[in-house]
Amino acid sequence: MKHDHFFDHTYAVSEVIGGIILVAIAFVIFAVIYANVFPLPLPAQDPNVHLVGYVNDQGKIVIEHVGGEQLASYEIYVDGERQQHDETDPWMIGEQFIPSDVQLESTDDQSRVVVYAVQDDGYKSLIFDGVLTGKNPTELPPPQGEPEGPSMAFTSLRTNSLDEDLICYTSSIQTNITPITYIFNWTIDNDPLARLIYAFDTRNTPTVKDYTGRGYNGTVLGATWTENGKLGGAYQYDGDDSITIPYCFGANTLDYVTVETWVNTNADSAAIASYNRNDYWELGISNGKPVWSTHGSDGARDTIGSTSIDDDFWHHLAATYDASTGVSQLYVDGILETTEDAHIAGVELGTGDTPVGYLGRGTTSTRQTILSTGFETQDELNNWREHNTTAGGQDITWDNLRYDTFNSGWGNYIRGGADCYRTSSYKHEGAYSALCRDNSGTASAFSLTTGIDVDTPGYASLQIDFWWMWNGLGWTAGEDWWVRYFDGATWTTVLDVDYPSTYVKDTWYHQILYINETDYVFPTGMKIRFQCDASYDTDMVYFDQIYINATTSGRQDYEFSLFDASEITPYAGSYSIGGTGDFDPDSAAYNRTGIDISQYEDVQLSVWYSYKDTEAEDFFGLYYLYNDVWIPVVEIADPIIGTGQISWTQVQLLLPSDLDILVLQCKWMTSSITEYVAIDNLEITGRPPGGENYTGIIDEFHIYPRVLSSEQIYQNYLCAFNGNCESSVIVAEETQFGEIWRCHVTPNDSYQDDIVYGSESIQIWVYPGGE
Secondary structure, X not given: OEEOOOOOOOOOHHHHHHHHHHHHHHHHHHHHHHHHHOOOOOOOOOOOEEEEEEEOOOOOEEEEEEEEOOEOOEEEEEOOEEOOOOOOOOEOOOXXXXXXXXXXXXXXXXXXEEEEEEOOOOOXXXXXXXXEEOOOOOOOOOOOOOOOOOEEEEEOOOOOEOOOOEEEEOOOOOOOOXXXXXXXEEEEOOEEOOOEEEOOOOOOOOEEOEOOXXXXXXXXXXXXXXXXXXXXXXXXXXXXXXXXXXXXXXXXXXXXXXXXEEEEOOOOOEEEEEOOOOOOEEEEEEOOEEEEEEEEOOEEEEEXXXXXXXXXXXXXXXXXXXXXXXXXXXXXXXXXXXXXXXXXXXXXXXXXXXXXEEEOOOOOOOOEEEEEEOOOOHHHHHHHHHOOOOOOOOOOOOEEEEEXXXXXXXXXXXXXXXXXXXXOOOOOOOOOEEEEEXXXXXXXXXXXXOOEOOOOOOOOEEEEXXXXXXXXXXXXXXXXXXXXXXXXXXXXEEEEEEEOOOOOOOOOEEEEEEEEOOOOOXXXXXXXXXXXOOOOOOXXXXXXXXXXXXXXXXXXXXXXXXXXXXXXXOOOOOOEEEEOOOOOOOOEEEEEEEEEOOOOEEEEEEEEEEEEOOOOOOEEEEEEEEOOEEEEEEEEEOOOOOOOEOOOEEEEEEOOOOOOEEEXXXXXEOOOOOOEEEEEEEEEEEEOOOXXXXXXXXXXXXXXXXXXXXXXXXXXXXXXXXXOOOEEEEOHHHOOOOOEEEEEEEEEOOOOEOOOEEEOOEEXXXXXXXX
């Protein structure tokens, strides 16, 4: 990379030697003086950026960022004229700059393009300087030399012709990790060649990453990660495990498809990968041999291979379908084994549904509805409430018993000693908050001065609502603070917050704590205490805006209501179910228990949600209970919409295969009775058990929205069969004239991915040689 500094070399030859000596002496003297009197600032380091330039088929100049850092500030000149661009928008890898007013119609037209990176101090680095020439559409550009860039991609003869293979090597990548594997993602005109790429190289993650960048990540349902894959990591299946595959196709029927993977198994019969063989396709094993099952409008057809793969050795499988001919093909270890006229020419695969697929599980049964409700009648809502073990279906009225902000004193509280005091240093609102520090017993606490009678009014549930924050220098593992409850005789810790945890210091958190009479004695003199249990005076926790609320409406964690269009327009029909608030803060929700899903597989939850007139610090979330942990179906903090209602949005989620009883909980928090959040049309569906599941290992699972050529499938086998893939090849049969190919490489060390390294762009031209 060059700088924008230029020198005029006009010295005579006879002066050079003497000049060098004099310059060297002067430089040494100057360096000593300047280093001691005027320290010389170092120039800004040049950015690590790689740009390429070319002329497209429309005669437009294209300057593309293909590797290195993003450009935060830069200048572009075409034939000496500075080009306009959005100076607030950084130039990222993969983005192009195309001057709109420059047109190179033929080889007689040329333009010089210069790009500078501009540093914060105004220093400029020259990062691109090239003269671009127009071309005729069929003209081949001059052969390219050795390419430059973080990953090397070029054609086999270096002329970018239709008759050459594309090759990407990783030897030039300077990684930030020590890679075990490399994941290759080829793109054509910036569109990934593959529809889905699962490499399985990162260990023990709850989801598997789709490396096409399309986001079709899978969910691990019991499968176990192993480092003994064909290439790096893989997943082991024990007969009741699977990994979900989101519906990843661009349409709801398939015209062309290739499925490719590596398997190691001794299973005689099993499903390897399936989008429901009765709907789309399934790749599996039958009598120890691979079978490719496809389903179209003319029925189902099985294409069976001839090689046994149930031998506990690694085998590469590939299956294709071409709707234009109706032909299915099956490959084992790169060799075409079976070609079959599976369907009538023109028949596409699929029934029009968009099912979730699986690795390791067969899906042959029809989906059934387990539960469905649109909350359309009061009876329907009452039936829902009957299954609500917390709210009992009653309307909720909360009495505010105490509220303290500590702005003008301790209010309803009394401090226990010197390690508890009011402070103006940190507060959530107003001028003061309450501080507790150290672990000096009640001296590190503040409590209600006078007990509250929660027995005589017949209260059934208390709600302790407050804000809090960690601060100080000494917090270490094992430190904590408490909320304690006095039942007239005994103090009991009802909340214990440990440090470290998911919370961070210097951040205010909102906490709502419920104390129910079914769990604790409700006396005539109930008290609440906030207490620090840390080790030093520098361990501090702050509290502010403490509400104590109570209700007589039975055990209460949350509440819910039935809404008509006067409150929030339903998704369908006349009603939805939702909540609003009476004061800030307030919350409402429902729990739904006892939904038995144990007799179903592939259980899916679908629900629609909306909100209206919401603002900052409102909250909405829907959860299901899994192993005593509430897992979000959807969770939206600060759903700021202002005036009006947001469009209804659908959420669909597959539930874990080992979840037998489904418990749902919907929470919301709003600050006004004119702000609403709601759900509608909740449906739970599943399939009765069917199909044989897989035992063994699966690695490198890919789906392509095209029929890969026999040469390409064999090449994919060759690149991986020795278990060490550091290059990737696209055979000439896969390329078309005018296409621009790139390879994106992700190194992985089995714990994490490195950054994605983008290669040079390769535009494919017609071969200029003889026939």
